[in-house]
Amino acid sequence: MEKNYLISAIVEHKPGVLHKIANMFSRRGFNIDSLSVGDTVGKNLARMTITIKGDEPTAEQLIRQLGKLIDVINVTTLDPQRTVERELALIKLKLSTPEDRATIMDYTNIFRGRVVDVATDSVIVEITGTPDKMNAFINLTLRFGIIEIARTGITALSRGPESIPIENKGEEKW
Amino acid sequence: MVEMSGAKALLESLKKEKATVVFGIPGGANLPIYDALVDSDIRHILCRHEQSAAHMADGFARASGRAGVCFATSGPGTTNLVTGIANAYMDSSPIVAVTGQVATPFIGKDAFQETDTIGITTPITKYNFQPRKASEIPSTIKKAFYIATTGRPGPVLVDIPKDVQSQIANIDFPEKIEIRGYKPNGVPEMESVKQSARLLSEAKKPFILAGGGVKVSNAYQSLQKLSEFLLAPVGTTFMGKGCFREDHPLSLGVVGMHGTPEANKIILETDVLFAVGVRFSDRTTGNIDEFCREAKIIHADVDAAEIGKNRIADIPIVGDADQTLQKLLESLRKRMSKRKRSEWFETIRHVREELKDNSETKETGLTPRPILKTLRRLLPRNAIVTTEVGQNQMWAGLFFESYLPRTFISSGGLGTMGFGFPASLGAKVAKPDVPVVDIAGDGSFMMTENSLGTSIVDKIPVTVIVLNNSVLGMPAQWQRFFYNRRYSAVELKRIPDLVKLAQAYGAEGVRVGSTDEFERAVKTALNSEVTTVIDVPISPEEDVLPMVPPGNGLSSTVGVA
Secondary structure (H helix, E strand, O other): OOEEEEEEEEEEOOOOHHHHHHHHHHHOOOOEEEEEEEEOOOOOEEEEEEEEEEOHHHHHHHHHHHHHOOOEEEEEEEOHHHEEEEEEEEEEEEOOOHHHHHHHHHHHHHOOOEEEEEOOOEEEEEEEEOHHHHHHHHHHHHHHOEEEEEEOOOEEEEOOOOOOOOOOOOHHHO | OEEEEHHHHHHHHHHHOOOOEEEEOOOHHHHHHHHHHOOOOOEEEEOOOHHHHHHHHHHHHHHHOOOEEEEEOOOHHHHHHHHHHHHHHHOOOOEEEEEEEOOHHHOOOOOOOOOOHHHHHHHHOOEEEOOOOHHHHHHHHHHHHHHHHOOOOOOEEEEEEHHHHHOEEEEOOOOOOOOOOOOOOOOOOHHHHHHHHHHHHHOOOEEEEEOHHHHHOOOHHHHHHHHHHHOOOEEEOOOOOOOOOOOOOOEEEEOOOOOOHHHHHHHOOOOEEEEEOOOOOHHHHOOHHHOOOOOEEEEEEOOHHHOOOOOOOOEEEEOOHHHHHHHHHHHHHHHOOOOOOOHHHHHHHHHHHHHOOOOOOOOOOOOHHHHHHHHHHHOOOOOEEEEOOOHHHHHHHHHOOOOOOOOEEOOOOOOOOOOHHHHHHHHHHHOOOOOEEEEEEHHHHHHHOOHHHHHHHOOOOOEEEEEEOOEOHHHHHHHHHHOOOOOOOOEOOOOOOHHHHHHHHOOEEEEOOOHHHHHHHHHHHHOOOOOEEEEEEOOOOOOOOOEOOOOOOHHHOEOOO
């Protein structure tokens, strides 16, 4: 059965690592929905959040293949029930009529977003939240005319005190 | 700390890893390394093409279990290595390839002989490095050997820019290195071992499928003990050939497309399949949906990513093959005593008697079967045989019995024509006291035949047996079977006179016309100081049979005598 999977990986933060990981995805035929990378706790480490659609064997293979990469320190799936997921989007909207700006600001407030840039014919709205919320806002504002969208891709942390171990790759990975 | 060049640091680091032989070719971007070689006691073997350098390192590695080392220059030197590296990757063979790269200021500028070595080799190496400072070279080389030879072995490439090779720096040789993302300890989980023991103790028709992983972890004896304790027959994958002696009463030979009829028949009857060090390749399983459908599968492999990749396992065991086999046997001993001969054993014996290709004298003409049976009789049990790729390889798999691990060396995964001859030279360098024979076809041999130069100049005597049908035999056979005999571009028409060709290089060449002449030629070759090419003309209509046609299940074997 196809499901969405949310995968987090702690990886070496050095040149060439993203290439090695992306290469594995394309070589093994995995389709990635979104991927975000950034610094994390620990020296020279980055945290990668990957979302894929697929069945369980596919997700398991992806995790095993990721875990096999030497630059991947550890990898795990996140349980959506016990995870905080966020994405950030910057959306540039067209202002055609004088009322547009007020309406957009109303919508933005309802979605707990912020207007971060205002020009005579456009505004940029910053929205943070789950991908569903993001899509809802985009659908709502389609009628104004969207000039550009930049989305970061999902990033996520599990709730509670536990974390992905970064000291040692568990033996089950090999 | 010692002051020296990056190139010298490289050679010193290799020596610390006990790498005393290097196969390679110099060029613009690795000249500082070759300059440092002049003052080094490392033995350098000059190849005639970089593909052969990689295959020699690979043959060295497979025969010895130690990493083989090869050198090439940037650009075309490196791209020529690629086939050899991909070959080693598919067959999990530990080689360390050191390539020259254009100097760091030129990287990315499309300089002369520049190529994106890291980009090109990422999907075909276990790991690759590009040190940007001479001081990084010792730790990089140490890591390269560690990664190449541990866990599931594989090729590692170190790409060193020319200016880094000649840079003088204070060099420190680390005793220990730490790679935080790589922990290849292969201790199997006791819980899955216990579950497997229970399943195997209850099995009525257990079957062991053993692969290349058994060779890698030197699990030859543990495998035999387990098989004898359970009275379970052993079939091997093509890569596993030799990890269970093929004259053992419980040996069924190779399973798969050109497997033995007895192995392909019995494996489909099993109720519990214990697969160790295998990856369920399509050439082994045939149509995977029809493969052991009713059986419970225990899959033991050191590489966790093999679990569930091609075949879902009922019980996965991630760990080293030898440790897994030992723990499993221990666990079984607690549950049961050595299994007595049962109906299953009688079935195996019966099928073996009926189907096993035992007789040596059925044919006497110059055909692959009697040639290879004669060869087996003439060679000591520990002789090393390499093969080329194609019909010659599959005939060797079927008709040439193998008794010891690391004595049957063949390109299983990538199926690289031209592998066998340079690999035989690498194997001979690793094991100079053991006779080494390349079982070849004319098409494959012609791809790397120029390694005869290396064999003569560097005094590496091997025997090459060319089953010469003047066609690209395997494609010809497929065109015969599946394309209605419409031959397309398979006739080589004019193979050079192999006797004269060998002689032109300073090797011995002999053409034989009967099995008696063949026998004499082999005996002479085994005592020769130089490489001998034995040209054995065979019919171009000769097929490799039996065969499971591609896409079919193992039950669809055709051509059983």
